[in-house]
Amino acid sequence: MSDDERDEKELDLTSPDVVTKYKSAAEIVNKALQLVISECKPDVKIVDICEKGDSFIREQTGKLYKNVKKKIERGVAFPTCISVNNTVCHFSPLASDETVLEVGDILKIDMACHIDGFIAAVAHTHVLREGPVTGRAADVIAAANTAAEVALRLVKPGKKNQDVTDAIQKVAAAYDCRIVEGVLSHQMKQFVIDANKVVLSVSNPDTRVDDAEFEENEVYAIDIVASTGEGKPKLLDEKQTTIYKRAVDRSYNLKMKASRFIYSEISQNFPIMPFSARALEEKRARLGLVECMNHELLQPYPVLHEKPGDYVAHIKFTVLLMPNGSDRITSHPLQEIQPTKTVDDPEIKAWLALGVKTKKKGGGKKKKGKKGAEGEGEADATNDASTQEQN
Known part of the structure; x- marks a missing residue:
């Protein structure tokens, strides 16, 4: 086997080392999410919580692979974001920002970690209140979460990306909610957080992606955002945008000294993520960022908003399409929710009843009666809103 062939093989989930790195990154980001949720309290500045999430990831990843000969890149793969109420995504304020949390806020927490470029991403919705979440806030959380459960069961070899798009929209409608337009679920590869295979949240004439079929040994970040509003978020203030990614295929000779300094710092410290x-x-x-943006050296992640009064929920998970079935490696249990709607649609119920793991072929006896026998135990036990809504 040539070095090139060996390198290519190492990018695949057929390599136990690659799977280990994904799962190690997932363990860290799941703990980071738990920490962030515990820090979310009234009157606490959002920027302080975001910084704690990022610091935890840097600290924990820094403990791994310290004694290997080859340098292993590791750390934050997407900065911690806490988007409140009708803010949809990507709110990760600067140090000077004084925005604080308030009782009743609906928080969308979004973050990602990587080890050697193998990325584990997660997003979770948490309401800052005591007791169960009720009313339309509960509906939108149940819509996003149930859509995520359905997506988990449909993102598997042989299924198409359009199958998932259609299904999650149907789930949202069952809760009288809408899937938010413009949110994409991406295949991920080593050092690539947004690879070519994409799942659209909403099909419309303005947004098109290539038809794609899921394949074994692929990795996806499944990204679901639901809203009680129109699901057509808008950019209200460009100054709120603080998250960027270097456009590695672009080049330009910057004129301003400040721009050159900043771009050099970015290229050195954040070359890809x-x-x-x-x-x-x-x-x-x-x-410096203005000139970099004007010449498309950076890709922005804008802070988008629904209308004031709309409720927005966000669920994201990373799934490995293993030979024995889908392995969701990032998640967090929901608060108790009491939606006003129930899912009675037979097709949605059938999707939720699908197994996540593949049954073993031949040889061993099939175990019946155990919830985890087909692997859906770890997924359903914490996050299946179709069960929680019956509470």
Whole structure:
């Protein structure tokens, strides 16, 4: 086997080392999410919580692979974001931002970790209140979560990306909610958070992606955002955008000294993964980022909003399409929710009843009666909103 062939093989889930790195990254980001949720309290600044999430990931990944000969890149793969109420995504404020949390806020927490470029991403919705979540807030969380459960069962070899798009929209409608337009679920590869295979959240004439079929040994970040509003978020203030990713295929000779300094710092510290401008010197970054953006050297992750009063929920998980079935490696248990709607649609119930793991072929006896026998135990026990809504 040539070195090139060996390198290509190592990118695949057929390599136990690759699977280990994905799962190690997932363990860290799941713990980071747990930490962030525990820090979300009234009157606490959002930026302080985001920084704690990022710091935890940097600290924990820094403990791994310290004694190997080859340098292993590791750390934050997507900065911690806490988007509140009708804010849809990507709110990760600068150090000077004074925004604090309030009782009753609906928080969308989004973050990712990588080890050697193998990325584990997660997003979770948490309401800052005591007791069960009720009313339309509960509906939208149940819609996003049930859609995620259905997606988990449909993102498997042989299924098409359009199958998932159609299904999650149907789930949202059952809760009188809408899937938010413009959110994409991506295949992920080593050092690539947004590979070519894509699942659209909403099909419309303005947004098209290539038809694709899921294949064994692929990895996906399944990204579901639901809203009680129209599901057509808008950019209200460009100054809120703080997360960027270097466009590796673009080049330009920057004119301003501040721009060259900032772009050099970005290229050195964040060559591939998305980063927060919070990691840069704020005053210089404000000057330098403008020219970088004007010449498309950076890809922005804009902060989008639904209308005031709309409720938005976000669930994201990373799934490995293993030979024995789908392995969801990132998640967090929901609060108790009491939706006003129930899912009675037979097709949605049939999707939720599908197994996540593949039954063993021949040889061994099939075990019946155990919830985990087909592997859906770990997925259903914590996150199946179709069960929780009966509570």
